[in-house]
Amino acid sequence: MMLEIQNLTKNYGKLQAVKQLNLKIEQGSVFGLLGPNGSGKTTTLGMLLGVTNPTSGSFSWFGQGNSADIRKNIGAILEQPVFYPYMTGAQNLNIVCKIKRLSKDRIDPVLKQVGLLNRKNDKFSGYSLGMKQRLAIASALLCDPKVLILDEPTNGLDPQGIAEIRQIITDIAQSGKTIILASHLLDEVQKVCSHFCVLKKGELIHQGEVKADFDTGTNIEVACDNNEKLKHVLKSKSGINEIIDQGDIILIKGDKSLSSKEINEHVSTQGIVLDHLNTINKTLEQRFLEILGGEHV
Amino acid sequence: MFNLLQIELAKLWPAKYFRILTALWLIAFISIPFATNSLLDWIQANNILGQNPIFDPSIWPIFDFEDIWQNLAYIYKMITIFMTFIIIISVTNEYDYKTIRQNVIDGFSKKQFWLSKISLIICFSLLAGLMLLVLGLIVGYSLSPVVDAAFVMKNIEFVLAYIFQVFYLMMFAFFLSILIKRAGITIAIMVFWIYIIEPIITGIVAGPLLDMPLIANSFPVEAGWNLIHMPFKKYLLLQAQDFISIQDITIAIAWCSVFFWGSYALLVKRDL
Numbered sequence: 001m002m003l004e005i006q007n008l009t010k011n012y013g014k015l016q017a018v019k020q021l022n023l024k025i026e027q028g029s030v031f032g033l034l035g036p037n038g039s040g041k042t043t044t045l046g047m048l049l050g051v052t053n054p055t056s057g058s059f060s061w062f063g064q065g066n067s068a069d070i071r072k073n074i075g076a077i078l079e080q081p082v083f084y085p086y087m088t089g090a091q092n093l094n095i096v097c098k099i100k101r102l103s104k105d106r107i108d109p110v111l112k113q114v115g116l117l118n119r120k121n122d123k124f125s126g127y128s129l130g131m132k133q134r135l136a137i138a139s140a141l142l143c144d145p146k147v148l149i150l151d152e153p154t155n156g157l158d159p160q161g162i163a164e165i166r167q168i169i170t171d172i173a174q175s176g177k178t179i180i181l182a183s184h185l186l187d188e189v190q191k192v193c194s195h196f197c198v199l200k201k202g203e204l205i206h207q208g209e210v211k212a213d214f215d216t217g218t219n220i221e222v223a224c225d226n227n228e229k230l231k232h233v234l235k236s237k238s239g240i241n242e243i244i245d246q247g248d249i250i251l252i253k254g255d256k257s258l259s260s261k262e263i264n265e266h267v268s269t270q271g272i273v274l275d276h277l278n279t280i281n282k283t284l285e286q287r288f289l290e291i292l293g294g295e296h297v
Numbered sequence: 298m299f300n301l302l303q304i305e306l307a308k309l310w311p312a313k314y315f316r317i318l319t320a321l322w323l324i325a326f327i328s329i330p331f332a333t334n335s336l337l338d339w340i341q342a343n344n345i346l347g348q349n350p351i352f353d354p355s356i357w358p359i360f361d362f363e364d365i366w367q368n369l370a371y372i373y374k375m376i377t378i379f380m381t382f383i384i385i386i387s388v389t390n391e392y393d394y395k396t397i398r399q400n401v402i403d404g405f406s407k408k409q410f411w412l413s414k415i416s417l418i419i420c421f422s423l424l425a426g427l428m429l430l431v432l433g434l435i436v437g438y439s440l441s442p443v444v445d446a447a448f449v450m451k452n453i454e455f456v457l458a459y460i461f462q463v464f465y466l467m468m469f470a471f472f473l474s475i476l477i478k479r480a481g482i483t484i485a486i487m488v489f490w491i492y493i494i495e496p497i498i499t500g501i502v503a504g505p506l507l508d509m510p511l512i513a514n515s516f517p518v519e520a521g522w523n524l525i526h527m528p529f530k531k532y533l534l535l536q537a538q539d540f541i542s543i544q545d546i547t548i549a550i551a552w553c554s555v556f557f558w559g560s561y562a563l564l565v566k567r568d569l
Contacts, residue, residue, distance in 0.1 A: 046568070046569075049401070049402045050401050050402070050406070050407075051398050051401050051402060051569040052568045053568055068401070068404055068405060068406035068409065069404065071401075071402065071403070071404045072404035074404075076402050076403075078398070078402060082394065082395045082396055082398065082399040083396070083399075084308065084311075084390075084394060084396060086311055086312055087308075091307075091311055094307060095304060095307055095308060098300070098303065098304045098307060099304060099400060099403045099404050099405055100403055100404050101300075139403075
């Protein structure tokens, strides 16, 4: 087990930022930590990384506890990239190497990996936000970490910067590393993550696999000038599990393999011309809102 | 500990404030004895103090062994504040940049972060002591009429007192920095406390009205200051404390422990 959290709680005075959190994260998974702003994501990561003292509860990395030395094998960025502004990129990474007791030889390869090698001797304060974020990822990769923790890694970046960072994350994920990704960008989590959980007001309200939650089937909307006949025709088509009459529109819930092209072909052989045909992709955003909406505040 | 010191020096070396403050301190440190000597020569040559033999600076053995150690230590402790600024900026910058948080995320324990700053303070204190030793020997050998080994070594314990004084004031600054976390406010409060608040309070407490000198000597800055007493009075009034008293050391050690464990407790207890 990569990480095991038991009853982790953080109170700020009367405010319970994290309530009795229990969570297990397995090796090799890309784990999305979702939740609206103020749901306790960063507080949770802060406790897991030793900067926030838990009020109660415990957690264990790699089954070995939570000492500072264990953190040396974790690459993590919380919120914005944090470096000494008066130092160059390479000097900053040198400090991290010294803290983690690593050889300086790691600096150039990680800078190359994030595309900053040619700017390594420029001061951090002169970097663009995207470059700062890339330096932070380089810093997190220095120790060839067993687990990489990224908190809102694309926050505040322009579309090009977002695309660059996402590509880096996808590449790292494909190399088999465990990644914990806190984000409110749901489509980001859906694209990258294998598992996810949802926090709301400090409580864990959902946990599951991205695939199991989203690849359940295909939803297709259809309509024509004679919906009764259409419903009748659809009943003879294989692969359809449910036909729901929504008034003007008929919603078909079918197998994963079902495509809108098949439906169109099938009904046209029966002499029906569709005036509406739309495949609905169930997104994490809808699922997320369902999960959040289903919980009482 | 050595590894921690290396990290601190790697953080400091590229910083502009560090180079400027260190250069200022070094220039002051090296030039003060020579400048003072020239000033005394000038006073002598221009007959500023009149003909009274007591006010004749040429007979004051300021840079002679054995007096030189206390005299130089006393003069140098007045510029220690330059070095405390380095500590204050170095610590508060870590809060400002949030690098203290990142250091811990990267694998420091909070205790290691604290120890890294302590190691820096110890390093600076020892360097300052070494500088005093070297300058004292150079100035003494070039100006003192007696250079017997026995005289040179006499009162050399003031070098140790000076090291402790530098360590003490830096620990005071370190404690304030951890407590306040902001460079400007920390420096303002420290300077205000050292030069205005505490002199007023101790002046009242030790004054004729209350007459409690021990209480006055137990205030934090006064306690550090008293490690090396003002030596020059003896040339005019023929009396001054020319030794390091156990009572002064005890009070200073007590305060030092407060700064030491206080800064540790604050750092470990608070969230970053």
